[in-house]
Amino acid sequence: MASQAEEPQTSPATEVSSNDDGGFFSNILTPGSSLNPTFLLILDGAFGLLLVVLFSLFVITHWNIHLLFLMVIEGCLWASVKWFVHELQQAQTQEGASTSRGDATEKHASKPKTE
Secondary structure (H helix, E strand, C coil), X not given: CCCCCCCCCCCHHXXXXXXXXXXXXXXXXXXXXXXXXXXXXXXXXXXXXXXXXXXXXXXXXXXXXXXXXXXXXXXXXXXXXXXXXXXXXXXXXXHHHHHHHHHHHHHHHHCCCCX
8 A cells, every 4th residue: 555656635625616617606707797698597596586485475465565566676677687688698799790890891901902
């Protein structure tokens, strides 16, 4: 046993923390992260769970009108976030299309004329 080299053993938690290859939590505050599909899925899950909780409280409290208004507000907030993400995606695709057209125009304009 003394002849075998001892390898340092790492726990799975150590391997995960040392692996910074672009995980969800390390990229959450970077520009453009609001279009990450994982982020959007978690956001929809949170809004859906909040709606379920509010509806449950609405039933438990015997149709309390305040909770109905909270559900309406939550639905409007969810819709506005979805609208904003949709507009952001459209702006990004338009920007990408204009950039590719601008590159093509720039390449065409930079060619020297041969006579």
